Amino acid sequence: AQKITQTQPGMFVQEKEAVTLDCTYDTSDPSYGLFWYKQPSSGEMIFLIYQGSYDQQNATEGRYSLNFQKARKSANLVISASQLGDSAMYFCAINTGRRALTFGSGTRLQVQP
Amino acid sequence: EPEVTQTPSHQVTQMGQEVILRCVPISNHLYFYWYRQILGQKVEFLVSFYNNEISEKSEIFDDQFSVERPDGSNFTLKIRSTKLEDSAMYFCASSPPLGGTEAFFGQGTRLTVV
Numbered sequence: 001a002q003k004i005t006q007t008q009p010g011m012f013v014q015e016k017e018a019v020t021l022d023c024t025y026d027t028s029d030p031s032y033g034l035f036w037y038k039q040p041s042s043g044e045m046i047f048l049i050y051q052g053s054y055d056q057q058n059a060t061e062g063r064y065s066l067n068f069q070k071a072r073k074s075a076n077l078v079i080s081a082s083q084l085g086d087s088a089m090y091f092c093a094i095n096t097g098r099r100a101l102t103f104g105s106g107t108r109l110q111v112q113p
Numbered sequence: 114e115p116e117v118t119q120t121p122s123h124q125v126t127q128m129g130q131e132v133i134l135r136c137v138p139i140s141n142h143l144y145f146y147w148y149r150q151i152l153g154q155k156v157e158f159l160v161s162f163y164n165n166e167i168s169e170k171s172e173i174f175d176d177q178f179s180v181e182r183p184d185g186s187n188f189t190l191k192i193r194s195t196k197l198e199d200s201a202m203y204f205c206a207s208s209p210p211l212g213g214t215e216a217f218f219g220q221g222t223r224l225t226v227v
Contacts, residue, residue, distance in 0.1 A: 035216075043221050047215040091155065091156060093156075099161060099169070100158045100169050101156075101216060103156040106155055
């Protein structure tokens, strides 16, 4: 079984500042993938970033980076230079060889002007 | 850019009625999924489908649910006799053949059972 824990139900950040959203995971599989998705108020799920368990480098996609600490089983999302449009729900997820995603409970991020 | 398409975007149905939610995955993808999200809660896995059969299902996916790929493009989720607790957003997703890459989600179907 695999599990994702997101301990921050809500976060506030000032526009243009960086913010870190926490995610810890648990799995017994040595090979797994970690994902972050953004869900705006309109409801769709938008893929942000992916990290494979064997990837040596932390993943980056534009203003998003994933702080992957394998020994701690954490995969925190860092958003640099926050924008008002970043206000949304953010979900961390994991999959292993069985391919179905297991999601965390999410963090609601609000960017303040 | 290719995308997963779901229809309808909203559906309201009477309790006990059958509903069919439709999805057109990305054309070269081989793995297909249904997830649901009850309002305000996390996204939950229902079922995955590969090579024209169910490859994995969760405990939520009981006998009331079924999936089908009736032709080369559509992927459907049927709920035989809807219950109030089936009200949720239902997401279809697909993944390319290479494992470990992201699942592409459709925009969702909001199902309301009254």
